[in-house]
Amino acid sequence: MNAQEIKTSLYQKGFTLGMLAEATDTTASSFSAVIHRKSHSQRIANIISKALDCAVEDVFPDIPEYSLSHIKPPRNSLKRAEKIAALQQRLAS
Numbered sequence: 001m002n003a004q005e006i007k008t009s010l011y012q013k014g015f016t017l018g019m020l021a022e023a024t025d026t027t028a029s030s031f032s033a034v035i036h037r038k039s040h041s042q043r044i045a046n047i048i049s050k051a052l053d054c055a056v057e058d059v060f061p062d063i064p065e066y067s068l069s070h071i072k073p074p075r076n077s078l079k080r081a082e083k084i085a086a087l088q089q090r091l092a093s
Contacts (some may be wrong), residue, residue, distance in 0.1 A: 002060050003035045009052050020047060023091050042066060051091070 010016065017028040017035075024047055032050065033039035045066045049056040052055070056066045 003037075005050065006035050006052070006059060010048070013052065015051050020051060037063070040065065050072075 007017070009080040010020070020026070020031055021028040024043065026047075030041065031044055031056070034041050034044040035048070042062065042065070045056050045060050045063070049059045052059060060066045
């Protein structure tokens with residue numbers, strides 16, 4: 001997806017870059033830089049992908065570093081699952 005497609009898809013889901021930034025204690029400009037490919041951030045790419053309910057590879061197919069195959073499995077998957085559930089609750093409200 002290009003930057004405009006990402007922003008349009010976020011808007012259609014009811015999100016803005018400012019909302020994603022506030023929910024994740026990040027800046028909207030950081031999200032914008034990743035969307036416009038001026039900066040790389042696995043964390044921000046994953047947040048955007050989750051907000052869009054898409055795989056990161058589908059949102060950023062031109063950046064192979066974002067592929068899930070490059071991510072090491074977590075050492076404590078239960079703790080990770082708990083953190084994801086907490087993040088989902090935070091993003092839902």
